[in-house]
Amino acid sequence: MLGASIAYHLARRGARVTVLEKERPAAGTTSRSFAWINATFSKEPRAYFDLNMQGIAHWHRLEEELAGELKVDWSGSVEWHPPGEAAEALRKAAQRHQEWGHASAATEGAAAQQELTQRLPHVTPGEVQIAAYSSQEGAVDAVQAVAVLLDHAQRFGAQVEFPSQVTSLQLDHGRVCGVVTPNGEVACDALVVACGIDTPAVAAMAGVAVPLKDAPGVLIHSTPLPPLTGPVTLAPKAHFRQYADGRVVAGVDFGGSEVPDATFDYGRELMARAAEYLPALPGAALATVSRGQRVMPLDEYPIVGFAAARPNLYVAAMHSGITLAALMGHSAATEILEGVRLDYLAPYRLERFQTAGQPATLC
Ligand SMILES: Cc1cc2nc3c(=O)[nH]c(=O)nc-3n(C[C@H](O)[C@H](O)[C@H](O)COP(=O)(O)OP(=O)(O)OC[C@H]3O[C@@H](n4cnc5c(N)ncnc54)[C@H](O)[C@@H]3O)c2cc1C
CATH class of the missing domain: 3.50.50.60 (FAD/NAD(P)-binding domain)
Known part of the structure; x- marks a missing residue:
């Protein structure tokens, strides 16, 4: 890229x-x-x-x-958490980012539930303490x-x-x-x-040294499915988004954790993790499992x-x-x-x- x-x-x-x-x-x-x-x-x-x-x-x-050949999906992103440390951290981070000029809006409790129901009608979010919607974000x-x-x-x-x-x-x-x-x-x-x-x-x-470190990450892709999600979705234990052609891509880590090999068995585990939030994601739709290496300085x-x-x-x-x-x-x-x-x-x-x-x- x-x-x-x-x-x-x-x-x-x-x-x-x-x-x-x-x-x-x-x-x-x-x-x-x-x-x-x-x-x-x-x-x-x-x-x-x-x-x-x-x-x-x-x-x-x-x-x-x-001129229209490059298509970015500017649907924003949504993250949420149940009560606990992660919710506290998101509250602080969202406020700091707002102060820096980021277009994110955090809602709490019933308002957060309502926000998720509206933005992600196919998602079952579980218990929600806080949700943050960031409208400027995209995916490609x-x-x-x-x-x-x-x-x-x-x-x-x-x-x-x-x-x-x-x-x-x-x-x-x-x-x-x-x-x-x-x-x-x-x-x-x-x-x-x-x-x-x-x-x-x-x-x-x-003779030039460029110091990178190991940082793998596994993602799964589904076969094309009907519309399931608009914004990039960051659920407490999985993240996923959907391409314009209907494929859903999902993962569970943003780096730093132990990452297994990209076996189909592990892919099925990831699929099940994403399906906790996205019940319409059928296990049979698993198409590919990939293990990428982040280019991590x-x-x-x-x-x-x-x-x-x-x-x-x-x-x-x-x-x-x-x-x-x-x-x-x-x-x-x-x-x-x-x-x-x-x-x-x-x-x-x-x-x-x-x-x-x-x-x-x-x-
Ligand atoms: C699981 C995962 C999720 C990620 N999610 C995000 C995300 O949501 N948002 C984001 O911004 N970033 C994300 N990233 C990071 C992002 O994907 C990378 O930073 C980006 O793709 C790096 O692009 P690149 O062109 O530097 O490297 P690459 O895509 O690896 O391209 C380097 C190219 O160089 C070629 N090459 C290597 N050696 C030679 C050689 N000797 N001669 C000729 N060619 C050579 C390779 O074949 C390769 O095609 C993610 C990464 C991973 C692994």
Whole structure:
């Protein structure tokens, strides 16, 4: 997603772009993503919340630019909890986010029940203490979005090559001057490394260390079903949403927990967990179970920008890469083509990891 967005934005602004993808477009984490475009309650501190809000705004801009081909579902998101610690935490977080300008509204008790019945008529929420509806949020079919972005990049002259794995980099006077693939060599003025969880391996070919950590996540997809839910739904023990074509996607964790393999047995367990809230979700509708690897920097915040040690090597590796993709495409193209350093990206430079024992370069 990040590579496609950066390629589109660069090509649109007149750069000669070659996209090298080792498998096929969206083959990596992007095809295993929940793909919710959000700035909700885990997005803190304030600067990171603002970044995600900008991320949302740039999806709107991209939708307009791509004239109806890119379809984002702007139905918002709903989260709720029964009485307890999680309800307390949501109350505080919703208030803090409101103070930051997030369009979320929390309701309590009977009003919360009523809100859920109205917004989610097919959902049985169980006991509800608090519900928060966030109207600015959206969701996208990430695989379709990558296809649209690459198609438009090509209309602006970009070459898209796959399968074409980068196997080594050519260096000259401290700069990357070319990449090597089994199909041949490609010379470059600048190299963008947006290889998801393989970013460390590719950046290491130029001696640059990109610290990511392991963060898997399992999702299930159903066969197409009649309309069951509008907004992205964050129930206490499962989250789910429905694509325009009727497929329901569901998961149970947003990172940090132990994650089993993507077996069909485990998929059936997830399906049953989601069906507690969505009784019309038939077990037989389970179509796929996927285990994705979040592109998770060591401190969980994005890594974006030129590497100090290789001034023409640009790294883009981040979780919430769907939310941030449109913004990062615009931002990377601006930094690469205009030679400016965007203020709002200052907290997310690779060099923040350059502390004792953790060099940002390998050589
Ligand atoms: C379960 C789960 C749920 C998620 N939910 C959300 C969500 O709701 N909202 C959100 O914003 N984010 C979410 N994310 C995170 C988001 O999906 C990722 O941040 C995003 O997809 C990362 O995109 P990417 O382009 O960086 O990586 P990828 O999609 O992995 O793309 C990298 C590409 O590089 C290619 N590649 C690798 N090595 C090479 C090489 N040597 N040569 C050529 N090509 C190479 C790969 O084949 C791959 O296609 C979720 C992630 C997971 C796993």
